[in-house]
Amino acid sequence: MGNQVEKLTHLNYKEVPTADPTGMDRDEGPRIGVSYIFSNDDDELEQQQDSVHDLGGENPALQPYDPQLHEVECSVYYRDECIYQKSFSEEDAQLEEGDEGGGGHLSTYTPENLLNRCKPGDLVEFVCQAQYPHWVVYVGDFQVVHLHRLEVVNSFLTDASQGRRGRIANQLYRYKPLSPAVVVRNALEQVGCKDRDLSWRNSECFAAWCRYGKREFKIGGELRIGKQPYRLQIRLGDKRSHTLEFQSLEDLIMEKRRNDQIGRAAVIQELS
Structure with a gap:
C-alpha cells in the first residue's frame, strides 16, 4: 500500500484469558483467546455524554453536523480483503439506489426521516460530534x-x-448479511442481556x-x-494515509x- 505500517501503542490495556464464548466453530474447531480489556469502554462513556441530550437535546456545538467535516474516512482489511469501508469519494463509495454524489450512502437523516427508509434487519448508525x-x-x-x-x-x-x-x-461492512428475519431474531433474542452476560463490547459490535x-x-x-492480520487504514487527505495493525477485529x-x-481534525493532528 506504499505507506508506513505502525503498531498501535497509545492504548492502555491488559490481557485477561477468556474462553471462547461461542464454543465450537464448524470449520475451525474450538478457539481459546485473549480478551483485551481497555481502560475506556465507550458504552460507559456514552452514558456520561448522553446526559447532554437527555436535557432537551441542548448541545454546546451549535453548528450543523457535517459528516465529511467530522468523520474519519477509513478502510479495514483482514489480510488483503477489505471488510469495511467508510469513504466519501465517488470512486470508492458504493452508492445506495437513489443517492446522488460521492459518499451518498453516508448521508444522515433525522430520526423521523429514517423511519420512512428503514426495513426490518437494517442497521442504523446514529452520529453526533464528539460522541x-x-x-x-x-x-x-x-x-x-x-x-x-x-444492556x-x-x-x-x-x-x-x-x-x-x-x-x-x-x-459499511462488506460481509455477507444474514436474512432480515434472522437478523431480527438474533436481536430480539438478546433483549434483557446485560452486564457480565454480555458478549459484545459496544453497540456497533452487537449490531454487526x-x-x-x-x-x-x-x-x-x-x-x-x-x-496482527487486521489493518485499519486511516485517510489523512492529500492521498496520505496511516495504517495501524491489530490482532483482532474487536480491538x-x-x-x-x-x-x-x-x-477527523484531532485524528489528523495526532497522526501527523
Whole structure:
C-alpha cells in the first residue's frame, strides 16, 4: 500500500484469558483467546455524554453536523480483503439506489426521516460530534434493539436516537448479511442481556453480530497468537494515509470508534 505500517501503542490495556464464548466453530474447531480489556469502554462513556441530550437535546456545538467535516474516512482489511469501508469519494463509495454524489450512502437523516427508509434487519448508525457512534438494529414497527448502557434493550427508533441524526449502515461492512428475519431474531433474542452476560463490547459490535453472525464481533471471539492480520487504514487527505495493525477485529473496532469520537481534525493532528 506504499505507506508506513505502525503498531498501535497509545492504548492502555491488559490481557485477561477468556474462553471462547461461542464454543465450537464448524470449520475451525474450538478457539481459546485473549480478551483485551481497555481502560475506556465507550458504552460507559456514552452514558456520561448522553446526559447532554437527555436535557432537551441542548448541545454546546451549535453548528450543523457535517459528516465529511467530522468523520474519519477509513478502510479495514483482514489480510488483503477489505471488510469495511467508510469513504466519501465517488470512486470508492458504493452508492445506495437513489443517492446522488460521492459518499451518498453516508448521508444522515433525522430520526423521523429514517423511519420512512428503514426495513426490518437494517442497521442504523446514529452520529453526533464528539460522541461515539451508536448502532441499532431496526426490527420493525418503529422499534430497534440495541446495546445501551451495558444492556440490550428494545426501544423506539426516535428514543434510541436521542436527537442524533443517523444513516442506514448496511453497506459499511462488506460481509455477507444474514436474512432480515434472522437478523431480527438474533436481536430480539438478546433483549434483557446485560452486564457480565454480555458478549459484545459496544453497540456497533452487537449490531454487526446480529446482521452478520460472525464470532469476531464477540468478546474473546478470536485467538490472539501475536499475529496482527487486521489493518485499519486511516485517510489523512492529500492521498496520505496511516495504517495501524491489530490482532483482532474487536480491538480494531475499539480504536476506530475512538477516532470517530475525537473527530477527523484531532485524528489528523495526532497522526501527523
